[in-house]
Amino acid sequence: MKRLDRLSLGGLACLLVLVVFALGSLAGAGGDPDAIVGPRLRPPGPGWWLGTDNLGRSMLPRVMEGVGTTLLLSSIAVLVTAAVSATFGIIAGYRGGYLNELVMRLVEVLYSFPAIVLAILVAAVLGPGQVAALASIVLATIPLMTRLVRAAAVAVSQRDYVTSAVISGARLPRVLGRHVLPNVAGTIAVQGTYALSVGIAVEGGLSFLGFGVQPPQASLGVLIQRGGTYMIAAPWLILGPGVVLVVAILAINVVGDGLRDQLEPRETRSLT
Amino acid sequence: ATGTTTQPSTGPQAEVEPGYLAVADDALPSGGTLNLQVHIDSGAATGYDPQLADVATTWQLLSLAYETLVTVGPDFSVQPLLAEKWETPSPTEYVFHLREDVSFSNGRKMTADDVVGSFERLLASKSVWRGQLGAVKSVTKDGDHTVKVTLKEPYTPFLAALANVPAAVLPMKEINDKSVDPATTLLGTGPYVVKDHRQDVSWTFKRNEKYWAKGKPAADTLNITIAPEEAARVAALQNGSAALATLGNVDSAGMLAGAGDVKVVTQATTDFYYLMLNTKAPASKFADPKVRQAIAIALDQRQIADIALGGKGEPSAVTPAGLPGACDPAALPSASKGIDDAKRLLAEAGAQNLTFTLSIYSTQPAPAVAQVIQQNLQQAGITVKIEQMDEAGWSGKVYGKAPAEFDAALSWFAGYADPGMVTKWWNPEEAGFNVGFMTPDKELNALIDAAGKEPAGAAREKALAAVCAKADADAQMIPLVTRPATVAFRTDALSPSLYSTEGYGNVLRLVADARVKKSQ
Amino acid sequence: MSLLSVRNLVIDYAGTRALDGADLEVAHGEKVGLVGESGSGKSTLGSAVGRLLPRPARRGGGEVLVAGEPVFDLPPAGVRRLRRRHLGFVFQDPIGSLDPTMRVGAQLRLVLGRGADVNVHLERVRLDDPRVARAYPHQLSGGMAQRVAVAMAMATSPELLVADEPTAALDSQVREEVLNVVFALAADAGTSLLWLSHDLPAVARRCDRVAVMYGGRVVEHGPAREVLGKPAHPYTAALAGSAPAAAAHGARLEPVPGRPPVLTGPSPGCAFAPRCALAADRCHHERPDPVRVRDQEVLCHRAGEVTA
Amino acid sequence: MRLLMWWSGRALSSAATLLGVSVLIFAAVRLMPGGFAETVLGPFATAEQKAELATRYGLDQPVFMQYGHWLGTVAGGDFGISMISRQPVGAELLARLPVTAELSLLAVAVSVLAGVPLGVLTAVRARPGGGGAAGRLLSGLGVSVPEFVLGSLVVFVFSRYALGLEVGAWVPLTQDPARNLATMVLPAAVLSVFAVSVTARTTRDAVMGVLVEPYVTAAVGRGESPWFIVRHHILRNAAAPVVTLLGTITAYLLGGALIVEHVFNLPGVGSYIVQAVGRRDYAVVQAGVLLAAGVFIVMNVVIDLLVGVLDPRLGVTAGRRS
Amino acid sequence: MTGDTPGAEAILELDDVTVTFTAGPPLRRIRLDAMRHVSLSVAKGETLGLVGESGSGKTTTSRVALGLHRPTSGAVRFDGRPFPRRRRELAGRMQAVLQHPHWSLNPRMRVGQSVAEPLAVLGRPVGDLVTEMLGHVGLEESFAARYPHELSGGQRQRVSIARALVTRPDFIVFDEAVSALDVSVQVQILNLVKDLQAEYGFSALFISHDLGAVRYVADRIAVMRSGEVVETADTATFYTAPAHEYSQRLLEAL
């Protein structure tokens, strides 16, 4: 098994730190994220190490809670997306025919909706909240992933090793599970990281437009949205969550790239 | 209510003259273009018919083109506008003497027929404002320039109610011969006429050349840009593409600190936030008045004002704080009780582990207010779940069904210009919009009606105090804090006039006085 | 001075030694066949001539001289100049070697320079149909595509053409035509040819000299008919005896016994020793040095004792 | 002839997609809580007023009748009347389309002009194992900064400090092209940051895929310079996935435009749809989404054609391999 | 000309099989007969060589023989019966070694796993069979832990041969299975095929355009040309006295 490269390992370490951060919030470290602990809009200082927000709440536990909310929400959403896309993409790609046509048409319909409009509609229909945010992210990320998984599955299905497995008498689940899936896994992993960043962005966008997670719960999107209106008066409100968000997405992407390079060992060639 | 405040309130906004946050500099030349930005366009299926307008943003817009017989001054005194003067021969009779030099913007002179016709049209309409005018018995003209209104019974807020846009004088001749549809066309006696409008993008007004007041309006053109995103309005102020903008964030002053020529002022208003507790839902958690009283006690209005509104609001009773004659919120029965009383009341009602959902819309500062409420009530062992929706979803939930399905909801009332006016909304049969969640209280209704008849003075204040106390005990709609309006303008581009306190949510009330220093 | 001279070249891929001290000389105008089992390092050696190795390849030692210039020590621009002046390459996958998005004529023109007569060059590889120049590679048959590739490689009349199994992907009928074209063109231009192939009979028929590779080294090198007719290295002997086409019907061929080596570092002795019937003790521990047997140069401790 | 068949096939599947979108958006809009009546008429509206409004916009009929009627009028080019402005939706959309189109086109242009060279460069310089830490971080950074953050930041900074570009003062293109461009540059830049990253990445992947092709090795073997190989062999062969990506990016940009328009207060289609959703202005939401879907579908047809031209093996008109 | 039916019991019979491909957009489909009235049979224990130029329909014939493709018309019988509805019933009884060395192995599976797969499908224990099979095809035990991209083209094809042989099937299709191998390995594989055939008695359809290789392993030879079988004959007869004019031309090129 090849190891991830150093950059990806760094990204993984960042993600781990964030997860620990989020878990710490669950354990109550950093304090109650909803409690009003001090004066409004105070810069970082003892008692509120990342400053206080416009309701006099300490930002530290809020950022910690926000990381947890956002990571959890987007990860679950991406897992759902990956599961759905992999299932439909692989079956459509392998089977072809009318099934393929139907899946692709449905995907295209979803695809034709601008993601954020889709998210707004979902949030409006389901009522804002975590479920809506989750469903929005899933619906926003499914089309692209399904498409790419299907394309990859079509190519893989024509490979001789798949035919050989079929000749050996392997049943459909085995053919799809052992031969097609692992060979589109790279696509899924790469798209998954892409979807994860899209998910975080969609969550943020929804919060930005007022459809995100419910107060007083913090998510990175909510914090950044609120913080954005205090950019000058209280820059620490956006700085903390903003840095964390960028680091999180960056780390996810770096890990995704590394994962892809590992899953799809590619030879490179120099042009000189 | 109880609790400790974490930060002293910042106190009233500095005034430049009694009752004024800013006074336009008459020495400056008139003319020029005034660029404004507001957060929302007025948009209603009923169109621009002033009589049907029921939200402050629409009133504000229509006030540029329409005028009423009387208006309110900086101290909420009623002042002449289209009526030069008036007499009240008896508590039920009002005789208005109209200005003779007033024309509609199409050039036609305004007559007593327009005034009478407007009254009759309003009284025959479905307008909510009918209720605010009291019981009008008759409207007659007495010559071309005199109009007499007779009430069935004395009604003290009558003149204050006449000062708002729904009571504007409409061009009745044109409306009657159908040459003008007030739903789509703005044709009034006001300082400006519409030149262009793109829904949700912009309005352009130009001065009404036929305007009766000499030297007004000062600015030739008014561009109103609709910018829903606060950051965009802040940006426009900073780079000078807007000379004045309304802001939603109570901390905007900090945001604009250091942006050289921008001045941020907070206009106090009589509007106030209130909490609705739905007693009509099946198995309502709030059926027992003790539960509602406990909530009223546990709420810390001062903390809400200080934290959620950054010290810019004031605790209010049913009569809006800031209006002459309003009752003192500190004197309310719930204000003198403490958390332990609230807990005791809950225990008596058997509702120790009360949990309920508070439905709010996502526009700031509603979420901030809701979160402070949540913290307040937690002190009394009440768990509040906040459910945040877009405004449409929220109004569907709150007003869409009868009986309504929500537990509790947060909203605000425009406080108007007389302390008795808004108290009417505590009578659901009269208000209409709250029949779905509010159970009528006969005693309270009787007190409200009684206060309406009482002429101004100590007796009225007593009657109003009784209303306040009764509403406080009823606690189906619990007044919280007044709702400040934040206005920012560029001192290098504009010299505006602004009241310190506004009753009808009209930031643009004095825009005809505003002097443009330089045009962008 | 020979045109190509590979001296003790060592090439490692991550974890695998592909060349373990290979030596090869190609003189001007010479046709040299490079044969050997799969994995013996033919392609690696062929690519090393033009420094065309894939990224993971590392040179562990030795050198490659083309027209006297050390290929691995030249700056990038120098290598490019060397390739343009002296070298041509033809690869195994005929259609893949052509840019799929460009018409054949355009590709040739790109190599030949503006204003060159594409058709002349196509005719030289016996593609007379004018439609060929207007076709896209995927519209050609494998044989046609390979002839286009040959035309492109030979367009600049290189001094050395390295052909890495140019006919492996083609039908037996088409093979001959393509080879005929390659050899005819090379003869006309006086180009030396390094032909990597599995087809021993064809190599014997067409080449002047042949080099046999095993375990990353050239184990025998000499005139083609001599090497393949009277091998001096046990491996060559085994290889020559195992072409199916040579067998009479019903006869059983004996392939080289055992498995080809997989080297991770330098071979301690002779890489063939584990499979060699003649292997002596020192064959396992002592790397053989070249010895001359008849006209052949052989890497074998017991070279003299082989009888084909 | 073959082309004709291809077109009819595409037209059919596009129509199916549009139909699907129409059903979905129609259903979604009607499922949204908060009736049009409370929203459009306000809390004080009486039952009669609500009923009258419903009758006026045909909202009292059974849903499938409404759908059928809507579909019929849309097919006739009539997108209905906005409940808020009481103006035809089609005209308003048309008036707003240029803003969004300009924004998206600028953003696409930026992403291609910046993303493709970046991608090529990082691919050609890539080390074994993915490499190019700087390039990876850079392209990762682009996708990490959501446009609402970047947008707010840019709006703030550029309005606070005179940096030569205006924000919050949009001018129609027809009125003053130069000033219009000056006000559009920043929103387009914000919008394109994500797209640049994705383009760069896709380009890098595509180029790396091409780099190992035998014809590239052949070109290297002929002694061609890297720049020559990139220009003549790599760009076109790597173009197909990048061009295909543009379809995705368009869809993405339409969504992103919505937020950017909101932040920069540009009167485009995106902000129109957001406001309409907020007010349950059914006709506008339906028409807006249908328009976005239509643009997206047309864009993809164009891209398919383009890819066919770029890679003759995939082309509609290409002959079969025999 | 149609295929003769030898006296021995046939494992596979193609009876007047035609395969027509349709391609292209609707309404303007191109019809192409990849196989035209082909009749062939492979007796138990026999190796049938199938030769012909590129595109003559060899691979299509193999796909039909493997039950991967349903013929447009005509009948296919395996072991005397038509193909069962569920492939599973034939699991382990037929295998194939396919044309493309690059894609013949799942790049995500180690060599050992690939070779063991047909056993796993059958639920049979693996034991030392994998190592043994790898040894048979001339690969060290250590190869079991490698991934396909770590192998040369020849090594890869040996692995897929090991995989095909591991269940000791009744019938194996070799579609250009040795074309990509170097001669010495070719002989190894061909010998292996012959040895294992002698040992286990499987039948084989051996497809190649290399007449030398076919001659080495096949008992009978069928020649295809543009979808039709033009000649079927015993190997000895064929190489000494080809009947069809096309066969004669093929032999000349050898």
Ligand SMILES: Nc1ncnc2c1ncn2[C@@H]1O[C@H](COP(=O)(O)OP(=O)(O)OP(=O)(O)O)[C@@H](O)[C@H]1O
């Ligand atoms: N890119 C690579 N990475 C790792 N090992 C490689 C790579 N390419 C080749 N090898 C190994 O290097 C050795 C020599 O390979 P090479 O391709 O030169 O052999 P060859 O003689 O050309 O074989 P064939 O006849 O199969 O083409 C083999 O053991 C092979 O496994």
Ligand SMILES: Nc1ncnc2c1ncn2[C@@H]1O[C@H](COP(=O)(O)OP(=O)(O)OP(=O)(O)O)[C@@H](O)[C@H]1O
């Ligand atoms: N799925 C398919 N759809 C359409 N045509 C096909 C399909 N598969 C094969 N063909 C066509 O059928 C004919 C026979 O193809 P087949 O692959 O059987 O030939 P072959 O003899 O195996 O050739 P090769 O030696 O190149 O492998 C060819 O013309 C091919 O283009």
Ligand SMILES: [Mg+2]
């Ligand atoms: Mg090779």
Ligand SMILES: [Mg+2]
């Ligand atoms: Mg074939």
